[in-house]
Amino acid sequence: MIELHPQVIEKDGKKEFAVLPYDEFVRVQEELEDYEDLRQLREAKEQDKEALAITLAELKKELSEK
Template identity: 60%
Template sequence: MITIRPKILEKDGKKEFVVLTYEEFIKIQEELEDYEDLKELRKAKQEEANAPAVDLKKAKKELGLE
């Protein structure tokens, strides 16, 4: 879990902007990238769920690696 200490700036009494340290920004950016990677992995796994597969021993034998 990321701990952030945002500074909220108001304009006309309404929350308008958030200021973070650069370190916090980078942490959030990395977490978002990891999340996007996870979503792509889950999508790929779902798309390939019913794809035919060959077990490793059989593949090695067919390729003459065993």
């Protein structure tokens, strides 16, 4: 877990913005990119489960018959 040190800016007594030190922002951005990569990988793996596949032995046999 990333430890964050935000500065909260209020407007009319309500929290409006959170400002992070730049290095913390970069770490959060990298974590989000890693998460997105992982999400896309899991999605691709799930789609592959439905794909038609044959074993290498089956492919070799099929190619040798031609």
